[in-house]
Amino acid sequence: MLRRRRRGVRIVEQTPAYLTSAPRVTVTLVVRPDHEQEALESLASAAASLYDAFELLVLDVSGERPAPAVRGFLDDHPSLPARLLRQPEDRGLAHSRNTLTKHARGEHVLFLDPGGRIYPSTLERLVKTLEADPDAAFSYPMVAAYDGGDRPVELLSSLPWEPERLRQGNGIDGIALIRRSRLLELGGYSTDPRLAGWEDFYLWCRCADAGAHGVHVPQVLGWRRHLSSPETPAKWELMRELFPTLLPTPSAA
Numbered sequence: 367m368l369r370r371r372r373r374g375v376r377i378v379e380q381t382p383a384y385l386t387s388a389p390r391v392t393v394t395l396v397v398r399p400d401h402e403q404e405a406l407e408s409l410a411s412a413a414a415s416l417y418d419a420f421e422l423l424v425l426d427v428s429g430e431r432p433a434p435a436v437r438g439f440l441d442d443h444p445s446l447p448a449r450l451l452r453q454p455e456d457r458g459l460a461h462s463r464n465t466l467t468k469h470a471r472g473e474h475v476l477f478l479d480p481g482g483r484i485y486p487s488t489l490e491r492l493v494k495t496l497e498a499d500p501d502a503a504f505s506y507p508m509v510a511a512y513d514g515g516d517r518p519v520e521l522l523s524s525l526p527w528e529p530e531r532l533r534q535g536n537g538i539d540g541i542a543l544i545r546r547s548r549l550l551e552l553g554g555y556s557t558d559p560r561l562a563g564w565e566d567f568y569l570w571c572r573c574a575d576a577g578a579h580g581v582h583v584p585q586v587l588g589w590r591r592h593l594s595s596p597e598t599p600a601k602w603e604l605m606r607e608l609f610p611t612l613l614p615t616p617s618a619a
Contacts, residue, residue, distance in 0.1 A: 426453070458559065503579060
């Protein structure tokens with residue numbers, strides 16, 4: 367077991383394959399209390415990837431209740447390049463994702479949340495699409511959302527990149543492959559607590575505002591449980607303050 371600390375984050379375990387690997391993609395996951403089973407399902411979906419130049423990077427923010435099953439998953443997959451980090455407190459999704467970005471070794475990063483899963487062909491397809499457009503900041507697929515049943519209730523990320531659509535709200539799911547260098551240049555995810563639940567929407571708006579763009583893969587390559595974040599007037603007001611040109615007030619649009 368490793369006990370090294372870095373920026374308040376402790377490395378608690380890594381697989382034998384981690385140090386000898388040279389990943390081009392880092393798949394990340396944040397583990398929170400009471401979501402360990404969903405986290406294992408997400409990890410299993412990533413581990414089944416047909417793309418072999420990737421690593422798994424997991425951040426455990428479960429406080430006084432560490433996630434032993436995740437450590438067991440790494441023990442059961444010694445040939446999978448993977449590292450488990452632990453943070454003493456949960457400082458929010460955006461902070462966790464920014465932390466994982468700093469620790470990632472891949473050129474590109476894909477963020478999974480517990481309950482989000484990908485298919486074996488997902489990474490290869492997203493990498494191929496992203497690298498076919500050197501100027502693109504990210505590539506994203508269609509994502510099916512389920513609500514406790516066997517049939518999807520919503521299809522997310524169904525349309526090509528058009529910044530004007532952001533004026534109607536976020537239509538792009540968080541399952542996307544992002545160039546790590548570009549994400550760092552953009553300042554990562556907003557840690558403003560007033561935008562909790564809108565972390566992805568903020569990032570896509572930040573990309574558009576900076577002249578960056580994403581490339582769409584018109585294929586369902588991921589699925590997740592159905593999530594919702596209320597579109598409160600206060601959040602919209604803040605977003606319009608941050609991106610006045612991209613998100614003008616309705617009267618000015």
